[in-house]
Amino acid sequence: MSTHEETVVHHDIGESPEGENRPIARPAGANTSSGARRIIFLVLLAIALILPALLKNFVVFQLTQTMVYAIAILGLNLLTGFNGQFSLGHSAFYAVGAYTAAIMMEHMGVGYVWTLPVAGVICFILGFLFGLPALRLEGVYLALATFALAAATPQILKLSPLEHWTGGVQGIVITKPDAPFGLPLNQDQWLYYFTLIVGIILYICATNLVTSRTGRALMAIRDNPIAARSMGVNTSLYKASAFGLSALYTGIAGALGAIIVQFVAPDSFTLTLSIGFLVGLVVGGVGWLPGALFGGAFLLFVPNIAEGVSKGLSGAVYGLLLIAIIYVMPSGLAGFVQAIVNKVRGK
Amino acid sequence: MELLFQQILAGISTGAIYACMALAVVMIYQAIDHLNFAQGEMAMFSTFIAWQLIEKGVPYWLAFLITVVVSFIGGVAIERIVFKPIEHAPVLSHVVIFIALYSVINSMAGFIWDFTVKSFPSPFGSSPLFGSTLISSHQGGMVAVTLGLLLLLYLFFSYTSVGLAMRAAAANPASARLVGIRVSWMTALGWGMAAAIGSIAGMLIAPVVFLEPNMMISILLYGFAGAVLGGLTSPGGAVLGGFAVGVIENLAGTYIPVIGAELKLPIALVVIVVVLVFKPAGLFGRVVVSRV
Numbered sequence: 001m002s003t004h005e006e007t008v009v010h011h012d013i014g015e016s017p018e019g020e021n022r023p024i025a026r027p028a029g030a031n032t033s034s035g036a037r038r039i040i041f042l043v044l045l046a047i048a049l050i051l052p053a054l055l056k057n058f059v060v061f062q063l064t065q066t067m068v069y070a071i072a073i074l075g076l077n078l079l080t081g082f083n084g085q086f087s088l089g090h091s092a093f094y095a096v097g098a099y100t101a102a103i104m105m106e107h108m109g110v111g112y113v114w115t116l117p118v119a120g121v122i123c124f125i126l127g128f129l130f131g132l133p134a135l136r137l138e139g140v141y142l143a144l145a146t147f148a149l150a151a152a153t154p155q156i157l158k159l160s161p162l163e164h165w166t167g168g169v170q171g172i173v174i175t176k177p178d179a180p181f182g183l184p185l186n187q188d189q190w191l192y193y194f195t196l197i198v199g200i201i202l203y204i205c206a207t208n209l210v211t212s213r214t215g216r217a218l219m220a221i222r223d224n225p226i227a228a229r230s231m232g233v234n235t236s237l238y239k240a241s242a243f244g245l246s247a248l249y250t251g252i253a254g255a256l257g258a259i260i261v262q263f264v265a266p267d268s269f270t271l272t273l274s275i276g277f278l279v280g281l282v283v284g285g286v287g288w289l290p291g292a293l294f295g296g297a298f299l300l301f302v303p304n305i306a307e308g309v310s311k312g313l314s315g316a317v318y319g320l321l322l323i324a325i326i327y328v329m330p331s332g333l334a335g336f337v338q339a340i341v342n343k344v345r346g347k
Numbered sequence: 348m349e350l351l352f353q354q355i356l357a358g359i360s361t362g363a364i365y366a367c368m369a370l371a372v373v374m375i376y377q378a379i380d381h382l383n384f385a386q387g388e389m390a391m392f393s394t395f396i397a398w399q400l401i402e403k404g405v406p407y408w409l410a411f412l413i414t415v416v417v418s419f420i421g422g423v424a425i426e427r428i429v430f431k432p433i434e435h436a437p438v439l440s441h442v443v444i445f446i447a448l449y450s451v452i453n454s455m456a457g458f459i460w461d462f463t464v465k466s467f468p469s470p471f472g473s474s475p476l477f478g479s480t481l482i483s484s485h486q487g488g489m490v491a492v493t494l495g496l497l498l499l500l501y502l503f504f505s506y507t508s509v510g511l512a513m514r515a516a517a518a519n520p521a522s523a524r525l526v527g528i529r530v531s532w533m534t535a536l537g538w539g540m541a542a543a544i545g546s547i548a549g550m551l552i553a554p555v556v557f558l559e560p561n562m563m564i565s566i567l568l569y570g571f572a573g574a575v576l577g578g579l580t581s582p583g584g585a586v587l588g589g590f591a592v593g594v595i596e597n598l599a600g601t602y603i604p605v606i607g608a609e610l611k612l613p614i615a616l617v618v619i620v621v622v623l624v625f626k627p628a629g630l631f632g633r634v635v636v637s638r639v
Binding site for chain 1: 376381382429432433435436437439440442443444446447448449450451452453454455457458568571572575579612613616617619620623624627
């Protein structure tokens with residue numbers, strides 16, 4: 001399976017304002033002008049800022065969880081959408097991030113804010129190291145290797161020698177942080193804003209990355225590894241780095257997830273989570289960064305909706321909804337938005 | 348030495364299950380060029396159909412035959428109804444459809460036949476084979492059926508015109524179309540055959556692991572592992588890979604102390620990944636060289 005065929009954003013070649021040869025690098029509705037995009041971004045930001053004041057705490061918590069998933073999917077998108085590597089192992093990096101945060105907070109008494117960079121760095125190193133042997137594998141073989149990682153993670157977390165740190169099957173309970181500086185926010189609202197800030201920073205970093213020289217190198221490897229190598233791109237270094245970077249995003253998401261859920265346990269980080277990220281990535285749009293938010297929402301809400309429709313057949317309802325979405329939007333939300341933009345412009 | 352021998356034998360008998368599944372995996376991989384996550388669930392559903400028929404009093408072999416035919420039609424139907432309309436969608440979207448199908452089939456089986464464990468009859472009986480308690484006559488029969496199936500497939504793909512057309516359609520769809528092969532129907536045929544082989548695997552496996560909607564999850568994973576280890580382009584390699592996975596898993600569980608039963612699967616997978624790092628196309632796979 002060659003993963004470079006599945007990117008969505010091949011359709012606007014020759015459209016890009018600055019005439020760049022890699023228009024895929026334009027995130028956010030690839031065709032809209034940067035002014036329009038900025039306005040959309042600011043409107044969305046304003047909505048995001050006032051939402052917690054209007055909604056119940058539980059809904060705020062769900063939105064926070066959506067953003068956390070979105071960050072993890074963003075990480076996966078950097079790897080799959082922009083570098084053409086496939087991973088079923090991101091639940092492992094999510095788990096490492098979550099456990100890093102939990103252990104630092106509960107065993108070492110470190111403030112929750114500081115757990116995020118540490119989780120990110122640890123996951124980057126792990127991802128980079130894992131990426132090195134994975135360099136030789138492609139497509140289904142890489143899927144199998146990453147799958148091994150996902151399958152091993154819950155079992156490793158349960159191992160008795162590590163029980164002192166990981167709490168074994170019981171996991172670790174985390175204290176929920178309060179809002180700092182005496183801000184008039186409850187814990188859920190504060191964590192919402194905190195996640196929002198982290199998410200925006202990570203998103204901006206990702207968009208800058210994919211439009212940079214590094215991003216172009218990553219995409220060149222995705223589109224044609226041999227050509228990229230002959231152009232002087234160090235493919236091994238870039239592929240391993242892409243793995244590390246992707247793991248970094250997912251690890252930070254894991255740390256945030258642990259903080260907001262206040263609990264980590266081995267069985268939350270199974271293959272199901274990895275598959276969930278993959279589904280979220282595809283419904284959001286492979287190779288389109290804003291799609292991650294839609295993917296995150298899908299991951300969180302659709303199973304609940306399916307459960308609401310029919311308890312006994314919730315799995316079937318979920319599957320049918322998923323099929324329906326792919327029918328309507330074969331390239332995920334990204335392709336859908338692209339089609340609308342084209343229509344509005346009368347093409 | 349005695350222990351080693353016994354563990355290898357036990358590994359071969361569980362490996363027979365994986366080999367069966369690996370064969371079905373390779374079958375669909377030949378037809379559609381990726382792994383089908385819903386394969387195990389399709390096999391499970393077929394097995395439930397067989398179980399229902401046997402419950403209704405249909406003789407075993409007749410039920411077996413009906414199930415294989417129904418599964419074949421079901422496989423073709425899934426390809427025609429679900430995948431035909433989106434054949435130009437990106438590959439990852441297809442993968443997501445597999446996941447969706449997995450969820451639908453699993454949930455339907457649970458809804459129709461509920462989640463209680465059911466026993467499934469074996470046509471070979473369950474007496475010890477060759478006086479060994481480690482491998483039963485059923486498992487011996489399973490090995491025999493798997494190998495027989497492999498031979499049939501080999502003959503089909505090597506000597507019949509349909510088999511050759513299927514291979515051509517999978518290897519080079521554009522050229523195959525130009526020489527008059529109906530490529531999209533070949534894909535459907537591949538789905539049907541994979542579903543049929545899957546149903547045979549399911550019916551052979553069910554007496555060992557018992558019948559319930561989640562019975563196939565781990566078996567499919569081992570089947571994938573076996574197929575990938577042996578080489579996804581080689582049915583014979585896949586069967587051998589399946590046996591190898593069974594043996595590796597058993598030996599790892601016995602001889603690596605800290606591991607225990609829980610880590611059997613990850614260890615087996617790690618071994619496979621290590622093999623793949625040195626032989627990226629699997630042990631018996633064809634190395635695909637692409638022209639730039």
